[in-house]
Amino acid sequence: MTVRAIRGATTATDDSAIAIQEATYELLDIIEARNHDVLYLPDVVSVIFSVTHDLRQIFPAATARHRPGWENIPLLDVQQMYVKQGLPKCIRCLIQFNTLDPALKVHHVYLHQAKGLRPDWG
Template sequence: MTWKVRAIRGATTAAENSVAAIREAVHELLDEIESRNDLDLSEVVNVTFSVTRDLDTVFPAAIARQRAHWQSVPLLDVQQMYVRTDLSFCIRCLIQFNTPDPTFEVRHVYLRQAQTLRPDRSLSEAGLRAATAG
């Protein structure tokens, strides 16, 4: 069996620059990534979070570290490069993980206003329900 490193991308937006809003957005994003990808956290190599410069009240990694089974996952926070036209209050993540399954279908997650970043990877609520039901 050959293991391979794969990656899951995700992004969302916080409602405002507050601990509560960032916490809500990070939990929602990670919940969706875990559920859509059947992610085994023991196989995660590392997770990098990036945030736009208008989010500076809490580290997303500190929020993720409080989740069940995330205490031993290597986490890193960085500031996203500033681009004048970038989405405000945006949180992005890159999860690298090992898998023995070469056919593992990665499902990237783009929520809230971050759906505009990758409309080809975003599912509407109706589309998500249809995709998970079938």
């Protein structure tokens, strides 16, 4: 087995629990849809979420835990390092999973204002 990872990022419209939940659900929905042929939830090792310092109302991992099939995945939230010119209200995730195919094509997902973080993966 090889461990591979899928990256993703998005932005919330504001610092409210609903906005953070909606942004997290949308990001994970699209990651799962674009990687439906490679991402099998029982093979997920862990998921790390990071948020900028201006998002404080709810943990993205708490939101993800309510998704079907996500209840037993190890999830972790961390705060991103503060950078003065950094993208505000940003939620990032790193999904690590086991696979038998180390060359398998994964699709990283960057939404809304986060599209500018990795234009090469757009």
